[in-house]
Amino acid sequence: MEPGKFIISLDFELHWGAAEKWDLTVKKDYFDTTRESIPKVLALFAKYNIHATWATVGFLFAKNKAQLLAFMPKDRPSYDNKSLSYYNLIDNNEIGLDEEEDPYHYAASLIKKIVATQGQELGTHTFAHYYCNEIGQNKSQFEADIQSAQAISKENFNIELKSLVFPRNQFNAEYIDIAFRNGIQVVRSNPDVWFWRSKSKLIPIARAADTLFPISKTLTFKESGHKPNEMLLSPASRFFRPYVEREKLVRNRKLNRIKSEMTYAAKHKEGYHLWWHPHNFGYFVNENLADLEEILKHYNQLHQEHGFTSKTMAEMY
16 A cells, blocks of 8 residues: 655745735735745755645746737636736736746746756646636636646746646636646645535635634545546645734644644555645745744654655646
8 A cells, every 4th residue: 555645736826816806016025025935945845855736827937928928818718707807917018028027927937946946846727817617707718728828838848737726726627628638637626525615604714713623524535546538636635824923822733733634644545735825925934934844844754654755746646
């Protein structure tokens, strides 16, 4: 029986993660710190031999605005909520010409560092942070989006993207076959627990509480067999909630919750999938890096004692 697996995926977005919500004029320092933190995270991953998947918004791949325009699909998402289409920022000249002028909407230099770090996988968070469950969009628009993500990845990094994370965890089972026929082999799915399936307004409270106390069943999972001609679903286990001052009294409890779940997975030879966004480290970067290193040290211990193994999403295929 194979040892347990430790999977890490990061939803790499910068301002494209919520452009309709975030006022960039007051968030620049936040994203500047985010960019500074990424090489430090990569250094920790290298130190502890961590394999991780960086599910990256395709817009960030572009070397400049001219290239971004060249790879944009003609069939754009027709959301009823027009503010969710981030093509608006491009059409309205709200982004700069390249990464040097606008490091909040381009990140080719950071992607190069990710690709150059051993054990790191470049995955996709769709081309335009595509919302798969929003009213108004359709399957052909999603397919055009994935094709653009693959095209710009191959052009700039000679990489065919194998792993997909749906933006805002808008998992859509009807879109799996579309992704698969366009080169995607693994998709991060949502945890199989009641507070991920429900749409109640109290759900955020339940999810937050579960980071401290086990109100759900175990979030580890047994590896599911799959055929070579079908998609692998890699369930998310735990969102690595960032450090915030108001929660500093429960900081250790949150970390211990994660470590206990990792231990369970290692001992029972199951999978454990931790995820977060690089921008979650945009505030209190030193504290968040320290918390991450504590988790990675625990992984190292479990690796030595139980053979717990670090894998990218694609390596799980």
